[in-house]
Amino acid sequence: MKLFKTIVSFLCVTSLLVACGSSDDDYNDSAEIPNCLGFEEATLKLTIQDTYETLPGKVSVFFKVNDTEGNAVPNLQASNFNIFEQGTNDDCPRAISPSESNGIISPNTQIFNTNTLLVLDLSNSVLSASLEELKAASVSFIDEVMPEVADEQYKMAIYWFDGEEQLHELNPLTTNREELKMAVDGITTDISNDLSTNLYGAVVNSTKIATDILNENEGNDVLAASSIVIFTDGTDQAARVDEGTALSTVENANDNISFFTIGLGDEIDEDVLQRIGKTASAFASNKDELEDTFEEISDNVAGQAKSYYLFEYCSPKRSGVNDLIIQAVQGQNQGAIRTKFDATGFTGGCK
Numbered sequence: 001m002k003l004f005k006t007i008v009s010f011l012c013v014t015s016l017l018v019a020c021g022s023s024d025d026d027y028n029d030s031a032e033i034p035n036c037l038g039f040e041e042a043t044l045k046l047t048i049q050d051t052y053e054t055l056p057g058k059v060s061v062f063f064k065v066n067d068t069e070g071n072a073v074p075n076l077q078a079s080n081f082n083i084f085e086q087g088t089n090d091d092c093p094r095a096i097s098p099s100e101s102n103g104i105i106s107p108n109t110q111i112f113n114t115n116t117l118l119v120l121d122l123s124n125s126v127l128s129a130s131l132e133e134l135k136a137a138s139v140s141f142i143d144e145v146m147p148e149v150a151d152e153q154y155k156m157a158i159y160w161f162d163g164e165e166q167l168h169e170l171n172p173l174t175t176n177r178e179e180l181k182m183a184v185d186g187i188t189t190d191i192s193n194d195l196s197t198n199l200y201g202a203v204v205n206s207t208k209i210a211t212d213i214l215n216e217n218e219g220n221d222v223l224a225a226s227s228i229v230i231f232t233d234g235t236d237q238a239a240r241v242d243e244g245t246a247l248s249t250v251e252n253a254n255d256n257i258s259f260f261t262i263g264l265g266d267e268i269d270e271d272v273l274q275r276i277g278k279t280a281s282a283f284a285s286n287k288d289e290l291e292d293t294f295e296e297i298s299d300n301v302a303g304q305a306k307s308y309y310l311f312e313y314c315s316p317k318r319s320g321v322n323d324l325i326i327q328a329v330q331g332q333n334q335g336a337i338r339t340k341f342d343a344t345g346f347t348g349g350c351k
Helices: 003-011 124-129 131-145 177-185 199-219 243-251 270-276 287-307
Strands: 044-054 058-067 081-086 104-107 112-121 154-161 168-174 223-232 257-264 280-284 308-314 321-330 333-342
Touching: 044 321, 058 287, 058 321, 058 333, 081 308, 112 131, 112 199, 112 287, 124 131, 131 154, 131 177, 131 287, 154 177, 154 199, 168 177, 199 223, 199 243, 199 257, 223 287, 243 270, 257 270, 257 287, 270 280, 280 287, 287 308
Parallel strands: 044 333, 112 154, 112 223, 223 257, 257 280
Antiparallel strands: 044 058, 058 308, 081 321, 104 308, 154 168, 321 333
């Protein structure tokens, strides 16, 4: 997994690195936690993004933590995690000793890029009835999600849709939040020439853009995540893309893409928007609630980048494929995930 070389080289002494690579049959399994550990029912969800081994004996795992409703769980500390290892001679996974393994868990917003796509419905109903409220809400969203000082690891682009087939770019991906706010401020009531709403097309097109962003980062050996935030005040009217295609696009999207929806008024289909916004959705009954509703989603989007964690440790295993279980504990909430690593060739001397 070449992506993880970036993380390892960032955090480790270069002279110690000899890439072993992860086993091709890595798995990411929260359902198969051994009963002997006695864990309660999971209320946190862990998702492994990548696993990597480096000689002489280091294992690195990059993962994400959400609650069972898809909300990000940011700012966890090392004390919030328990780590277990199981080899061929272990009947039950054994807790890893921090003192013996040099184990480190750290929040890692600093080693990957996060990209947000704000996708706005600018069909006639919005332009004629709630444009100023939408602009104010969008500016607040930008301020919440984007850092005040430009940072290459935080980028946002703004797109809009009406009834036309294509997704219109309002502002390309940028680190500059003032540029984004100026683009929003420049939206006028005559921006669109199509009165209809191509909501499902916007879902498909924005997912493709987010996927392309992740692929570009991967090609540059950079870990990345994307968030798609779609606002609408109605249902799909253009029928350029059917509902099933839009929903399957979301369900089959890259795991590193989060989906959010914001709905306004009583003409929306909340069930459909909740399925599109599989990470989180929020609804405003009228335009005066729009800014607060955007803020609800912006808190979640901002938390996504802080819900990624890197675990690294020196394993005592010296051969074969072994199980590794990571448990996150936050108050009364807990969740765990199981992955595995290949210790072939591991020796002492790991630091």
